Amino acid sequence: MKPASFDYHAPRQLKEAAELLATLPNAKILAGGQSLVPMMNFRYVIVDHLVDLGHVDDLRGIAVIDGRLRVGAMMRQRDLETAPEIVRHCPLLAEALHHVGHRQTRNRGTIGGSLAHADPAAELPAVCLAYDAVLHLASIRGLRAVPFREFSLGFMTTALAPDEMIAAIELPIWRLGHGYGFHEFARRHGDFALAGAAALLDIGAGNVVRRAALALFGVAEQPVRVDAAEAALIGKPIDAALIQSAAAAAWLIEPISDIHAGGDYRRHLAQVLGARALMDAARRAGIDL
C-alpha cells in the first residue's frame, strides 16, 4: 500500500511543465491526486516521474470572456463550488460540484484532473458534455482546442496525447434565466454514482423550449448526451408529460452492467433521474410544473 519510487518535479511555469512531460520517461501529471495517488498506493500505476502542477499559476483562474466561462485546469473543485462567477454563470457546474466526492477530496481535487481521469461515474465530464465545453490542451507543440465530444473517447480514455495536459476549460454561458437540473443516485452521498443526469433548458415565449441538453453519467463507459430526448423537447411547449416522454429516450442507451448495478436498472435510473433533472431545469427556468 505504498507507492513505488519516483522523482518529483514541481515546475512553476506551464512551458516548463510541458517540457518535463515531453522529455521525462514514464512521467505523469499530478493534479489533485485524489484519483492518481490511490492507484499509485495500490501500485496499479507505477511512474518514474511525477510532474506536480500545483505551483503553476497559469493553470488557475476563472474568467468570463465573450459569453464563455474559462476555468484553469488546476482550479480546486472546492474553489469552483463557491466561486460567485460559477454560481452566477454556470449554476449547473456549481450544483454538480456538491456531489463530487467529499469536502476533503474537493479541497485538493481539480477540474482538470477529473476530466483527464475520465471515470464513467464522474460528474464533471457529464457537465462538460452538457455544456459542449471546449478543452484547451497544452504540450510542447503548443495549445489546441478540443470540443468535449471529441475529447471523451471511451472508458477512461481521452484525446490527450501522452505528453499533453489540460490547461483550461471553457463553458459557453447559457442565457440568463435558463434552467438547470442535476440528480445522481449513489448508495451514500459522495459515493460513485450508479447513474446521474445533468440538464440545461432555455425556455422562451409561450413556454417553448429553445435549447435543451441532457447528459447522463454512470450508465455507460463515458457520459452520454441523450440526443433523442433533446430533439423531443426543442420547439415544443414544455410540460411534465413532455418531459416524461423525452426522458423515456434514455432507455435507448447502451448501459454498463457490473456488480453495483445491472444494465436494465441503470436504464431505469437514467430515465427517472433524467426526468427529475429536466423537471428541476424547467422549474428553475420559471415554469410552473
Added chain:
Amino acid sequence: MGKQATRISVNGKSHARVVEARLTLADFLRHELGLTGTHLGCEHGVCGTCTVLVDGRTARSCLMFAVQANGSEVTTVEGLVPDGELSVLQQAFIDNHGLQCGFCTPGMLMTLTELLRDNAAPSEQEVREALTGNLCRCTGYAGIVKAALDAAQRLRAGSGA
C-alpha cells in the same frame, strides 16, 4: 531515486527534512515526526482516518506526498489544542459517546473542526453530509453527530453569539 528536501510547518513548528518523494504526508507525520494521532485505515482515500488540515483545509494525508506540503501549514489532531487540554469539540465527543475504539476519531475531529469553523450553526443534515468522507465502524455515527451539534451550540454560547 527520488529524495527531496522539504520544509513543512506542522502544528506551528517548522520541520526541514530530506525525504523520498513517495513518502506520503501521513507517513511523514507518523514516522518522521512521531505524530501518530493521524491514522491509516485504507490508504486509498475512502475512510478519512488520515484527515489533517493543510493550509486550513481538510485533506486526506494518505493521498498527498510530503513534498507537496513543502511550504505549507499542516494541522494534525495533536495541534487542535495544547497538550493536556481538550477542545470544546473533543469534550463534546466524550460527553455524547462520540467514540468507542477511537480509531476514526482524529479524522472526525479534523473534519468537524473545518465544518464548525465555516458554519457555526450547522443543521443535523449538514453535519451528516460533512461526515460522509469519514467512516466509523463502532458508533453508528449518532453519537458523533450529537457531539458535533452539541459542540456547535457550546461554541456559540461561549462566544456570546
